[in-house]
Amino acid sequence: MSAVKNYDHPTNADRFNQDQARTHWHDSSLWFIREKRDRMARSLPEWETLRATASQIKAHTVGKLADYLEEFERNATARGVKVHWAKDADEHNRIVLELLQKHNAKRIVKSKSMLTEECHLNPWLEKHGIEVVDTDLGERIVQLRQEPPSHIVMPAIHLKKEDVSDTFHEHLQTEQGNYDPNYLTESARQHLRQKFVQADVGITGVNFAIAETGGLVVCTNEGNADLGVSLPKVHIACMGIEKLIPRVEHLGIFLRLLARSATGQPITTYSSHFHGPVEGGELHIVLVDNGRSELMQSDDFRNSLKCIRCGACMNTCPVYRRSGGHSYAATVPGPIGSILNPLRDAKHHKSLPFACTLCGSCSDVCPVKINLHEQLLTLRSEVNHRKQLPMSKTFPMKLASWVFQRPGLYAWLGGIGKFFLRTMPRFLIYNALNPWGRNREMPAAPKESFRQMYAQRKKAKKNDPS
């Protein structure tokens, strides 16, 4: 990680694109997952019904969120769960630390939780002398490298097996130059088994919390969440308040969508339902707001609270695939991240709504039907209104709008453009002043404009009215 964080997406994306072969590889790895997702979606005739139902359940829940949170707390408490409320990241971190200190816990295992990433829980606990081990393989890899995850479902998707091998060689003393994923995974298994056995407390995220039963569901493929909270007596589960669903039967909708959308699997290997603590143990649930209730205000952006963090919008996004998760400089990257981050911190994340071609692919795959690309478009004008846009974006827009209001001028300029594209020497067209000509050919300019063709057609029709 560089010392000074650069938030500008184009600058970061540029750096990522220096290695063209790697960019290409990243692009195709993610597209491969998108294709697996498509096959899964197609295998169910009711796919669209599932999406519509999930979207509506979430809309309903957001509309009654306060009631459902209270219902959840009541039912969880009745089962012996201790429910905590945190307004923001700091309060969340303080609550977790206090719990750990109360139990004199020094070693923690944690399964994947984007919320704890959002709150920067790890550095906070480490500062207080507590060892936190991320147990998801991808998360462990990036943790050892002191990098943030680059994807919310596949944290190490930006790394090649050679990178992983070097990291493991350095930290886990694996054989140098052994790039076999089987060997590397086995080494991580051995290493993390020790951590599981030594852990004093297990921390997990939450995929779904059920108001009706006070229970929660955690999904993993590796089994790391379950191992992490089935050996120690204390389980702390951290969740954003938007993870709530009203009834347990709604899982029959969401669990069918989640893994199919995320990785193209029919379901995750383990979908674990926790209701109350283990015998003689403790289960703590930390409900975190951290800006979520503010999002409910806006009709334009409220929908983003429906997100179930499947990552499908990232896998399909042409900008994400070719710029990498780290270029977003945020915990949640990709289309949904480009909405959530600027809404929370426009000053730093103002470039993100523009990291989008408006192709709409994200909205097409989103299992809860969030209108992602429309929100991104709306967000652009918000960023503009807040005067956060650079001249390079505002000036051409103003110029274009001035030209579009003058049809004669527009037609004349179009003719000139076509003439130049056809006749100018290459170096005058493909140079640093024209980013559209970088790494790609400009379209061949047609001989006639649409207006000219239309005028001729009209003339021909007039002459031959049959």
Place this chain on the structure above:
Amino acid sequence: MSSKDQILKSIRNKIVPAADLPSIDQDWIQYEDPLAQFSEVLGMVGGAVEVVNGPEELAQKLAEIPAYSQAKKTVSCIAGLAGSVNLNDIEDPHDLEDIDYAVVPGEFAVAENGAVFVTDAKIRHRVIMFIPQHIALVIACPDGNVNDAVVSNMAQAYERLVWDSNHFGCFISGPSKTADIEQSLVIGAHGARSLHVFFLK
């Protein structure tokens, strides 16, 4: 004001249009042969299925699995099948760290995704589902009808489940796996390295 009250107040201050809860009673997929569909999907995610008549045949079939026959320490939670370690004698779940093979009961199977529902209702340490090197799930079919033990889809699965008690429950679909290194699928991440499902008639 407590944080709880502040959060709830902040939520209640927002004007959010009400939306009805949709019906989930819809025309979800039904398979003509749920067992065949279950076996196919479980195969795809790295597991295997076997239908057996009685505990003797179960023991026989297990013995044909090298991971079982070569296991030093086994746990069985199935009546009529012996294991070398008795789960109920174990106080501290950490002592289960070196279990090679566990045979535990499954409640029923789901055809659409190859999952089996398991619960710790009758199991002293739930970690036994996750910590052994290999695992077999045994689904009892009391009247000998295997198709009674397989539902087509997850909506039907939840119709079968009740959540009155504090028991842990889990849908397990295949052995533990990861694709975190360059999208190469590796079986045996943290949990079981192999998973067999037996329907016991």
